[in-house]
Amino acid sequence: MDENENSKASGSEDEPLVPDIIDDEFYKQLVNRVPEITKTLRQKDSQSSADNIQKLYICCNRYRINYNLERVKCQDLEEKIDGLNGRLHEAQELNELNQATITELKRVIVWAETCGICFRGLCDLLHNLFRHKSALNDKIECRFINFQETIWRQKDAAHLREQAAQEELTRLKETTEQLQESLKTLSDTRAALRQKRDETKIREKLETEIRDLTKRLQIQRSYTTDLEIANKTMEEKNKGLIKSLDETSGETYQHKKRIDVLTKDLELLQGEELKYREQIATFKQQNEKLTKMKVRQNLQILSLKTNMEHLNTVYNGVCNKLAKITVDYEYALQERDKYKMDLNQKKNLLKVREEEIVKCKHENSKLSKLQDNASRKHTALDKSKKEFEQQNLRLKTQLSTQDKEIEATRRVLQQLERNNYQLTNERDNLKRDLLLQHKCNEESQKAVNEAHYEIRSLKDTQLLQERKYSRLLDEVMQLNAAKAKKSEETQNLFDKIDSLQSEIQIHKSYELELKRTISDIENHCAKLQTQHNTLASDNHALQRNIQALSEEKTKLKTCLENLQNTNESLKAKLKHRDSETSKLQVQIDKMEKERRLLKTELRGAKLSEQHIKEEFLEKIKENDNYAKMQQQDLKTVDRLKRESDALVNEKNFVHSELSKREENCNQLNVKIKNLQKSHDQLQNEVVYYQDEMNLMRTEIKNLITERDVLRKDREVAADLRQEVLQMHRLLNQERIKARAFQEEMLTPMNVHRWRSLKGKDPEKSDLIQQIQSLRKQLLSRNIAALRQNTALRESQTLYDALKEFMSKLPSIKIKEELNRVKAALSRKDRKLKSLMAEINAKRVEEKSKDQEIEGLKINLTKLKQQLLEERKCNERQALMQVQVECLSAPPQLETHLTNNEALKNRTMI
Numbered sequence: 001m002d003e004n005e006n007s008k009a010s011g012s013e014d015e016p017l018v019p020d021i022i023d024d025e026f027y028k029q030l031v032n033r034v035p036e037i038t039k040t041l042r043q044k045d046s047q048s049s050a051d052n053i054q055k056l057y058i059c060c061n062r063y064r065i066n067y068n069l070e071r072v073k074c075q076d077l078e079e080k081i082d083g084l085n086g087r088l089h090e091a092q093e094l095n096e097l098n099q100a101t102i103t104e105l106k107r108v109i110v111w112a113e114t115c116g117i118c119f120r121g122l123c124d125l126l127h128n129l130f131r132h133k134s135a136l137n138d139k140i141e142c143r144f145i146n147f148q149e150t151i152w153r154q155k156d157a158a159h160l161r162e163q164a165a166q167e168e169l170t171r172l173k174e175t176t177e178q179l180q181e182s183l184k185t186l187s188d189t190r191a192a193l194r195q196k197r198d199e200t201k202i203r204e205k206l207e208t209e210i211r212d213l214t215k216r217l218q219i220q221r222s223y224t225t226d227l228e229i230a231n232k233t234m235e236e237k238n239k240g241l242i243k244s245l246d247e248t249s250g251e252t253y254q255h256k257k258r259i260d261v262l263t264k265d266l267e268l269l270q271g272e273e274l275k276y277r278e279q280i281a282t283f284k285q286q287n288e289k290l291t292k293m294k295v296r297q298n299l300q301i302l303s304l305k306t307n308m309e310h311l312n313t314v315y316n317g318v319c320n321k322l323a324k325i326t327v328d329y330e331y332a333l334q335e336r337d338k339y340k341m342d343l344n345q346k347k348n349l350l351k352v353r354e355e356e357i358v359k360c361k362h363e364n365s366k367l368s369k370l371q372d373n374a375s376r377k378h379t380a381l382d383k384s385k386k387e388f389e390q391q392n393l394r395l396k397t398q399l400s401t402q403d404k405e406i407e408a409t410r411r412v413l414q415q416l417e418r419n420n421y422q423l424t425n426e427r428d429n430l431k432r433d434l435l436l437q438h439k440c441n442e443e444s445q446k447a448v449n450e451a452h453y454e455i456r457s458l459k460d461t462q463l464l465q466e467r468k469y470s471r472l473l474d475e476v477m478q479l480n481a482a483k484a485k486k487s488e489e490t491q492n493l494f495d496k497i498d499s500l501q502s503e504i505q506i507h508k509s510y511e512l513e514l515k516r517t518i519s520d521i522e523n524h525c526a527k528l529q530t531q532h533n534t535l536a537s538d539n540h541a542l543q544r545n546i547q548a549l550s551e552e553k554t555k556l557k558t559c560l561e562n563l564q565n566t567n568e569s570l571k572a573k574l575k576h577r578d579s580e581t582s583k584l585q586v587q588i589d590k591m592e593k594e595r596r597l598l599k600t601e602l603r604g605a606k607l608s609e610q611h612i613k614e615e616f617l618e619k620i621k622e623n624d625n626y627a628k629m630q631q632q633d634l635k636t637v638d639r640l641k642r643e644s645d646a647l648v649n650e651k652n653f654v655h656s657e658l659s660k661r662e663e664n665c666n667q668l669n670v671k672i673k674n675l676q677k678s679h680d681q682l683q684n685e686v687v688y689y690q691d692e693m694n695l696m697r698t699e700i701k702n703l704i705t706e707r708d709v710l711r712k713d714r715e716v717a718a719d720l721r722q723e724v725l726q727m728h729r730l731l732n733q734e735r736i737k738a739r740a741f742q743e744e745m746l747t748p749m750n751v752h753r754w755r756s757l758k759g760k761d762p763e764k765s766d767l768i769q770q771i772q773s774l775r776k777q778l779l780s781r782n783i784a785a786l787r788q789n790t791a792l793r794e795s796q797t798l799y800d801a802l803k804e805f806m807s808k809l810p811s812i813k814i815k816e817e818l819n820r821v822k823a824a825l826s827r828k829d830r831k832l833k834s835l836m837a838e839i840n841a842k843r844v845e846e847k848s849k850d851q852e853i854e855g856l857k858i859n860l861t862k863l864k865q866q867l868l869e870e871r872k873c874n875e876r877q878a879l880m881q882v883q884v885e886c887l888s889a890p891p892q893l894e895t896h897l898t899n900n901e902a903l904k905n906r907t908m909i
Contacts, residue, residue, distance in 0.1 A: 027064070031057070052512070228805075257682050261675070268671070279657075280506070290650065296643065301527075311629065314622070316882075321619070328612070387630070394637070422665075426672075512849075523863075530871060721797065725790045732786050736779050 034057050041050040 027060075030060075048516075261678070261682075265675075277506075283657075286650070286653070293643065293647065293650070314626070321615070325615070328608075530867070721794075725794065729786065729790065733783065736782065740775075740779070 034053060038050040038053055041047070041053065
């Protein structure tokens, strides 16, 4: 049977008790097995275990309901997350639209910049052309002036220099040809100018577009002002967040380290849990074996008790019979004395009746033989008593060994109690640490809740800012992937937490089983102590009875020796009295009547002897039965020895396991000390990092003040830039005016001469007028171009300032870090909530266990009282039985005495 059970246990160890995924079918199977298990346990009179199974069934149902509710909540949360993801997709689409508009604006700005560059190139070319034209005009004017001066001189000098004039005319023709060529070039320039007019139209279009762009820029400026206002508000809020983050960063760092330490502890605990599971399996097998051994021992103890009771009853019956025999023997001695007196009185009658005396001698010889047989039987009884004494000594030695074993078990129990006390102290210390951690966690939760409220208030602003960024798509994809991973990790963590809870419950059930086994062992020890006390009292009583019997035996031996001496003396007297028998023949007739009476008395004595023989036969049978019982007792003693050896081996095994457990406890204490040291080191590091954080906070405050000062300087610089631009405009206008005045000074306009020239060279005058108009247009265009350049520079400065401002704004990495911190905080919140729930459940279980322990203690005290009362009642009943048996003996003696007195009276008659 044990081998089959071990094989079953090994098969159950190879196969997992619980599958990795608990299905509804598995749960239904377990639920259907619960009533069968409870029935079997109640049939085995283990109602406490059946009640515990029902409690476990109720707890499982509750946990199942809570699990379903949490699953529904998770589904709701997933739906909410899907809605939020849809919102994020909408925000992504809006961001894409914004990005498209921004790219279009950028393209327009680039095109405007390229157009401006082309416009600048054209302006430079025009400036160069006008410079060349001005130089040519200066040359032409100088030549015309020289020509006019020569003409006036020739008119004044008469026609003497006509030849020189003709030469000069030839030269002038050449110059005119050159001028015609120059006019051709000018016509080409006119065509170019027409093209330029077309370009002016294009420029006007561009100006309109630039105006639109300026309007858009103004809108953007207003938008940037709004953004600056929002950024200021954000900066103020960010300051608060920075403070809260500074406050929470240290705590988060501590929590991270604690979480790392807890993860390491969890790994260690998982390894230890695997070891403990193996130990639990071994302990379960051992407990099953111990329960079987206990049942066997209890049955053997009950059988021994019954045998001892039977032996006690038999021994009491034997004692009573021996008392009866001794009384009968004394009565027979008294009768013999009386017969001797009668024989002395009736010597004369005996001489007459020799034949009858010879017969009486034969009868006396038979009686002597019977006495020898009785003495032999007494010697056999002495031997059997000695054997009983040896057996009692053996039993005493066995009881002493059992006492030693009980003392060893008591010591083991004391050690276990000490270990339990140490474990309770460690549990109290851990509870205190947990309370401190709960306080820290509550404080951190408060800070985290405040941060959550602030973060919720900032979420709207962050959404507005997130719409403006161009890289949200990649981030959202990454976040979705990270969320999926985190959800998987959270599910894995929840599964691990459930497995840990189940393992903790298994450990608790195992602890309860150990406590029950300890209580059963204590009860068994108490029972053994009571049995030992009863056996010791019985042994003392048996020793006293044996001593009394030995004294009675010595007395009987002395009496028998005296009787033998008397018989020898009587034989001698009979030899002497044979001679006197002849004298007593006369008296034979008188004694015949007496002889008849003696015959009747002898018949009564024979009857009594027959009764004595029957009693001796019964005693022989009883002795045979006692011998058989002794053999059975020897067999049972051998079995008990074997079982005691097995128990000793099991005790040694338990001692070895307890030593291993103590070593494990010592190792755990060393680990706890190391963890405390690491905790102290971490606290010191946290203090050091807090000091560094305070220094960083002061540095951040200084940087913030510097930033505010720089912003103010930047605003002042913007005002100064505007003033500088205005001054540049004025300078450019004055420079243009100065150039115009210089050109007018270099080429003075003589109205009278031009009037004269209109009549002579109308084409030249038209060209000069066109040149003047073109100069005016160029001046106006230059002024407009300068204004546009200033506007573009201002827009570039604003663009650069916006770039710097956007670069200073929190980047995507900071957002990712914030999201990571948020996710970490949410994880920690979940973990803290789960840990708080586990701690509360453990507290409730500990309270329930304490209550159960108190109830069990009360029940133990009650049972002890009941056992003491039952012992007292049993002792009283035993005393009453002994008294009743003692009282039942004297009436028999009185009946014998009355019968003997009646016989004596008859003989006297």
